[in-house]
Amino acid sequence: MRQWFLSVEKEPRPGPWNMAADEYLFHLAEERPPLTFLRFYRWIRPTVSLGYYQDAGRVVDADFCAEHGIDIVRRPTGGKLVLHDREVTYSIASSDSEVFTETLRGSYRMISRALLRGLELMGVKASMAETSPQAYVKGDMPCFAHPARDEVEAGGKKIIGSAQKRTGGVFLQHGSIPLESNRELLAGAAGPAGEGPSRGVGMTSIMEELGRPVEFDQAVEFFVQGFLDVFGVSFDLFNPSPLDLKLIDALEKERYASPEFTFLRRPAGR
Numbered sequence: 001m002r003q004w005f006l007s008v009e010k011e012p013r014p015g016p017w018n019m020a021a022d023e024y025l026f027h028l029a030e031e032r033p034p035l036t037f038l039r040f041y042r043w044i045r046p047t048v049s050l051g052y053y054q055d056a057g058r059v060v061d062a063d064f065c066a067e068h069g070i071d072i073v074r075r076p077t078g079g080k081l082v083l084h085d086r087e088v089t090y091s092i093a094s095s096d097s098e099v100f101t102e103t104l105r106g107s108y109r110m111i112s113r114a115l116l117r118g119l120e121l122m123g124v125k126a127s128m129a130e131t132s133p134q135a136y137v138k139g140d141m142p143c144f145a146h147p148a149r150d151e152v153e154a155g156g157k158k159i160i161g162s163a164q165k166r167t168g169g170v171f172l173q174h175g176s177i178p179l180e181s182n183r184e185l186l187a188g189a190a191g192p193a194g195e196g197p198s199r200g201v202g203m204t205s206i207m208e209e210l211g212r213p214v215e216f217d218q219a220v221e222f223f224v225q226g227f228l229d230v231f232g233v234s235f236d237l238f239n240p241s242p243l244d245l246k247l248i249d250a251l252e253k254e255r256y257a258s259p260e261f262t263f264l265r266r267p268a269g270r
Helices: 015-031 062-067 104-122 134-138 183-189 206-210 216-231 242-256
Strands: 003-008 036-041 047-050 071-074 082-084 087-094 152-154 157-167 170-178 234-237
Touching (some): 003 216, 015 036, 015 071, 015 170, 015 242, 036 216, 087 104, 104 170, 104 206, 104 216, 216 234
Antiparallel strands (some): 036 087, 087 170, 152 157
């Protein structure tokens, strides 16, 4: 039986630290194959995350975010703008090519099956989306405007939005699982891109689907079980060492807390 490392972070963290921690686990997996890390976390403040290649000036209203206490970070993964607020965030970093396929779509679908199993255990009826609307694929609207192919939807609305970074057989995938929706805040943060048909009508949340609130810890338990059921692995708890934390802090300061990195018009390829 394969062993994965599991991290469930009880305390919310700032957005730049969360992104630095995810990238750090990607590098650990890359350096010591075959390793897999599964992490669940949340955010200390509402935070907009931008896809790595997005032009911040086109997709986020920085003035609105400043006025409403919303932080802005850039992710190491691609995809579109996400508002992280009242959610479970997951990440998985792996260099185990025997478990995961070496294609983005193949690993994406495997992870979606585990997330679907977690929702099923929770009582949410969900499925994988079959297609992506072309206007969504080519446009600047937020991630939760529409379900994309192989993402998780409930009743035709996106309930989990994910993005992946891949280097050969090593990848990082992370995603947002709203416990509750805040469509007005999302629309305001996304500025013109958040208006019209993309104004949150394509999104849903666990509370909306179940008709009752679900707490972070409770939801995480279901998702952990979903990964156990689908992948048949066992978990060792990952407790970052002082050196791990020092390196995460350095990456946060150098990159993800840097306005220059966050607001670059279009970062160079990696």
